[in-house]
Amino acid sequence: MPAPPCASCHAARAALRRPRSGQALCGACFCAAFEAEVLHTVLAGRLLPPGAVVAVGASGGKDSTVLAHVLRALAPRLGISLQLVAVDEGIGGYRDAALAAVRRQAARWELPLTVVAYEDLFGGWTMDAVARSTAGSGRSRSCCTFCGVLRRRALEEGARRVGATHIVTGHNADDMAETVLMNFLRGDAGRLARGGGLGSPGEGGALPRCRPLQFASQKEVVLYAHFRRLDYFSEECVYAPEAFRGHARDLLKRLEAARPSAVLDLVHSAERLALAPAARPPRPGACSRCGALASRTLCQACALLDGLNRGRPRLAIGKGRRGLDEEATPGTPGDPVRPPASKAVPTF
Numbered sequence: 001m002p003a004p005p006c007a008s009c010h011a012a013r014a015a016l017r018r019p020r021s022g023q024a025l026c027g028a029c030f031c032a033a034f035e036a037e038v039l040h041t042v043l044a045g046r047l048l049p050p051g052a053v054v055a056v057g058a059s060g061g062k063d064s065t066v067l068a069h070v071l072r073a074l075a076p077r078l079g080i081s082l083q084l085v086a087v088d089e090g091i092g093g094y095r096d097a098a099l100a101a102v103r104r105q106a107a108r109w110e111l112p113l114t115v116v117a118y119e120d121l122f123g124g125w126t127m128d129a130v131a132r133s134t135a136g137s138g139r140s141r142s143c144c145t146f147c148g149v150l151r152r153r154a155l156e157e158g159a160r161r162v163g164a165t166h167i168v169t170g171h172n173a174d175d176m177a178e179t180v181l182m183n184f185l186r187g188d189a190g191r192l193a194r195g196g197g198l199g200s201p202g203e204g205g206a207l208p209r210c211r212p213l214q215f216a217s218q219k220e221v222v223l224y225a226h227f228r229r230l231d232y233f234s235e236e237c238v239y240a241p242e243a244f245r246g247h248a249r250d251l252l253k254r255l256e257a258a259r260p261s262a263v264l265d266l267v268h269s270a271e272r273l274a275l276a277p278a279a280r281p282p283r284p285g286a287c288s289r290c291g292a293l294a295s296r297t298l299c300q301a302c303a304l305l306d307g308l309n310r311g312r313p314r315l316a317i318g319k320g321r322r323g324l325d326e327e328a329t330p331g332t333p334g335d336p337v338r339p340p341a342s343k344a345v346p347t348f
């Protein structure tokens with residue numbers, strides 16, 4: 001049976017049905033609709049003001065590739081300029097190939113690219129070194145916990161180096177729904193309350209962050225990359241199979257099969273979630289070591305590095321952090337950093 005005509009232009013044959021609405025569109029009309037929806041998200045949420053210098057967290061994967069491509073198309077209309085910032089976590093056999101994809105994108109789209117490496121920023125620690133360090137601690141599944149915290153810090157550092165005023169990341173609706181589920185499953189009310197909205201306004205001197213693809217489904221991100229013929233890196237990180245996120249992803253797939261709106265319902269539920277005053281976490285202060293926003297004596301990044309440097313990575317995660325906070329003397333640099341090789345101290 002021939003494909004129906006495109007419901008938008010009525011000239012071409014439809015090439016897809018939009019997963020949520022069922023609308024039959026040709027590739028060109030779908031891409032135009034996708035870009036218009038991202039523009040609406042940015043304008044309605046007042047995410048990127050005219051004149052903003054926007055650091056795009058570029059991983060080489062489909063989400064950040066699509067984000068950079070769409071924002072590049074929208075940049076003249078929004079009055080923004082773009083910088084690609086890539087983070088090299090130091091994951092052998094994975095990140096080098098992904099960074100090669102980012103370099104190709106930067107060259108093809110004529111966008112400036114800056115790469116910041118964990119090894120340089122965090123006193124010699126790479127993710128491979130962190131994985132080796134945590135492997136014997138009963139916490140070998142925690143690589144992504146470390147990496148998520150360090151990555152956030154590295155992206156902030158890279159964005160500052162290029163003079164960015166805003167940071168954007170490629171998280172899509174499925175990523176956000178998984179995060180909401182993970183926070184529920186971990187009972188992390190503080191993160192649930194902070195996780196709603198389209199990003200963070202830049203508390204405590206941090207750059208404002210946003211997620212312009214937050215309402216775009218993963219399926220549509222893949223379809224956009226397909227119809228725009230985007231070159232991206234699609235292999236999974238070697239540490240991803242260990243991540244707790246995989247369980248949330250499986251659960252979400254089952255939920256979506258039973259209730260197709262489950263992804264967006266979860267994203268919107270987090271937006272509307274408000275904690276009762278008694279349940280609200282204390283107002284964050286400043287990390288005694290680096291000055292970043294922190295709900296305890298040390299921010300998460302400094303606590304993680306502290307635990308690693310003391311050879312006690314378990315202390316750096318969850319309730320164990322209290323031990324580190326008690327050991328850290330406010331206002332002093334704490335223990336010298338002991339990276340796996342003779343390396344410099346962290347730069348923050």
Ligand code: SF4
Pocket residue numbers: 089127143144145147148237238239240243
């Ligand atoms: Fe880092 Fe985990 Fe992502 Fe790998 S999967 S890059 S370890 S957060």
